[in-house]
Amino acid sequence: MAALQEAEQATKDREHAIQELKEQAKSLSSLREGVSLELDLLHSELEKVKREEERIHDTISKKERQLTDAELGLKKVYDEEDSLRESQKKLKTVITTSSQRLSEAREAAKRAKFDANPLNYPLLRSK
Numbered sequence: 001m002a003a004l005q006e007a008e009q010a011t012k013d014r015e016h017a018i019q020e021l022k023e024q025a026k027s028l029s030s031l032r033e034g035v036s037l038e039l040d041l042l043h044s045e046l047e048k049v050k051r052e053e054e055r056i057h058d059t060i061s062k063k064e065r066q067l068t069d070a071e072l073g074l075k076k077v078y079d080e081e082d083s084l085r086e087s088q089k090k091l092k093t094v095i096t097t098s099s100q101r102l103s104e105a106r107e108a109a110k111r112a113k114f115d116a117n118p119l120n121y122p123l124l125r126s127k
Helices: 002-116 122-126
Strands: none
Touching: none
């Protein structure tokens, strides 16, 4: 009889162990589903982050192009400014040269007028 009781106890213990394993399996299954959902959420969040990273990269590229364009525009302005300075120097030289020539021409005109007037030469008047 003791063997029968031991066999019944072993069966009960086995059934209890099977029941515990079934509960653990349900718990693990539930945990697996939770982990799967969490993983899906993380994948979704990762995609959002990747899209945001791409948007930021595009914005940076656009700003870099704008900066390059602005730098080129600024260089053109500086080049134009240098060109205008050179033109201004040349113009000042032309004005100075023309002013000197005009002064020389006025002096020559005054001398010619003086030379053309016989009253300015007393010896010529007496002849």
